[in-house]
Amino acid sequence: MSRNRLDAVLSAIDTNAETDLIGLYTLLRQPSISAQNVGIAECADLEAELLRGAGLETRLLRTSGHPMVYGEWLGAPGKPTVLFYGHYDVQPADPLELWKSSPFEPDVRGGRIYARGVADNKAQHFSHIAAIRAWMQATGSLPVNVKVLLEGEEEVGSPHLGEVVAEHGDLLKADLVYTSDGPVQDVAYPEICFGVRGMLYIELRAIGPNRDVHSGHWGGVAPNPAWMLVDALRTMRDAEGTILIDGFFDEVKEPTPAARAAMESLPFDTKAVLAHVGLEEMVPPTDLPWADRIMARPTLNIAGFSSGYGGPGSKTIIPSKATVKIDMRLVPEQTPDEIWEKVRTHLERHAPGVEVVRMDGGMVPSYTPVEHPMAEVVRRAVEQGFGRRPVDVPLVGGSLPDAAWTKTLGMPSFLVPYGDPEQANHAPNESYALDRFHRGIKTSAVLLAELAEAKRESRT
Ligand SMILES: [Zn+2]
Structure with a gap:
């Protein structure tokens, strides 16, 4: 790989600045709301056209839900393959009245593009496509093999990603998976995230009398389902916050020394992060570092509790039923199936009157070792694109179906957020910084060059 070829690509990206924006705007003007099935088919076609225009052989992968868009260029035999x-x-x-400009008509204000989906995820994956196009334009080929998979159901929990990965495993096989989504934590530091927490979502239900009853006439006689749930919850977690579900920590894996070192050198200011949501302290034990809480510990969270009367004034009843919704964030090597069995068994033993229901399949945690050889290739690309050596984040707190890559297909997976914390994903006035759009495209372009080098280096 000559430096000249990459320079030609980077200058093509500069030349394309205006056309790339126009291409992105076209994509942003096309609504594609998976939850409401609005504009999905049209957007999939538009993406397929984009991939084709960038020089990829493209097709739609049908699922029983919304289609995925797939494109590939495999003209570099012997070179690595990246899956974007x-x-x-x-x-x-919604809520539409809080938008300062129309959500599906991109508007540029103060160096940011405002539109629904611009950060999550259209500008971010568009960056990869623009980088591929620039390589093709400037050199007539790509330095490595490239595959692109664009999903149409990420915002509704990726219900068919597992099915597609199982069915098209060979098609999707690559040396690494590279995803740009979400924001960095601190705009000053580019990031590489190596994994995600998993999740299990359950609901506990308790039933008392067959209707709400008078708490005077029936108090001391009828069972109260809200108390039944409080009692059940108390067997699951003690007052210090320790999770008491039998066997809950059996599979929890200590971070590797490399992951531990990365956790300890994270530059984020915990106080400032807490201040964003009006907090001064973390929950006890207060001396436990932020990174340990997110990356090394599972959680048991009450997401919602409903029972009885919650309106103005008072109403003296014993409620007929109570429900509590619980999400558990899981860390390597826990799995939702394993934890579900443990929760079920625990509640059978300690709260037999309480019904427990699993709400969905859940998500398996995923991680790629911080010391994986491909990580250094990604670091070099991000450093050149964003002008600063990225921070290694071993695990992020949220959940994504990343295990489809790491567990099912055994590929390393790197999450490199191109967005910044101001982007307001899922909220009104979602936005994306213009300069990060440009840097993201360059990062993706450099990644291809660095990948080609990596192969050569490992041969010498
Ligand atoms: Zn999202």
Whole structure:
């Protein structure tokens, strides 16, 4: 790989600045709300056209839900293959009255593009496509093999990604998966995220009398389902916050020394992060570092509790029923199936009157070792694109179906957010910084060059 070829590509990206924006705007004007099935088919076609225009052989992968858009260029035999993953669907735009400009008409203000889906995820995956196009334009080929998969159901929990990966495993096989989604935590530091927490979502239900009853006439006689749930919850977690579900921590894996070192050198200011949501302290034990809480510990969270009367004034009843919704964030090597069995068994033993229901399949946690050889290739690309050595984040707190790559297909997966914390994903006035759009395209372009080098280096 000559430096000249990459320079030609980078200058093509500069030349394309205006046309890339126009291409992005076309994509942003096309609504693609997966939850409401609005504009999905049209957006999938538009993406397919974009991939074709960038020089990829393209097709739609049908699922029993919304289609995925797939494109590939495999003209570099013996060179590594990268799979870029992204999603073309967006969240609903409501509440519309809070938008300062129309959600599906991109508007540029103060160096940012405002539109639904611009950050999550259209500008981010568009960056990869623009980089591929620039390579083709400037050199007539790509330095490595490239695959692109754009999902249409990410915002509704990727219900068919597992099915597509199982069915098209060979098609999707690559040396690494590269995803740009979400924001960095601190605009000053580019990031590489190596994994995600998993999740299990359950609901506990308790039933008392067959209707709400008078708490005077029936108090001391009828069971109260809200108390039944409080008692059940108390067997699951103690007052210090320790999770008591039998066997809950059996599979929890200690971070590797490299992951531990990365956790300890994270430059984020915990106080400032807490201040964003009006907090001064973390929950006890207060001396436990932020990174340990997110990356090394599972959680048991009450997401919603409903029972009885919650309106103005008072109403003296014993409620007929109570429900509590619980999400558990899981860390390597826990799985939703394993934890579900443990929760079920625990509640059978400690709260037999409480019904427990699993709400969905959940998500398996995923991680790629911080010391994976491909990580250094990605670091070099991000450093050149964003002008600063990226921070290694071993695990992010949220959940994504990343295990489809790492567990099902055994590929390393790197999440490189191109967005910044101001982007307001899922909220009104979602936005994306113009300069990060440009830097993102360059980062993706450099990644291809660095990947080609990596192969050569490992041969010498
Ligand atoms: Zn999203």
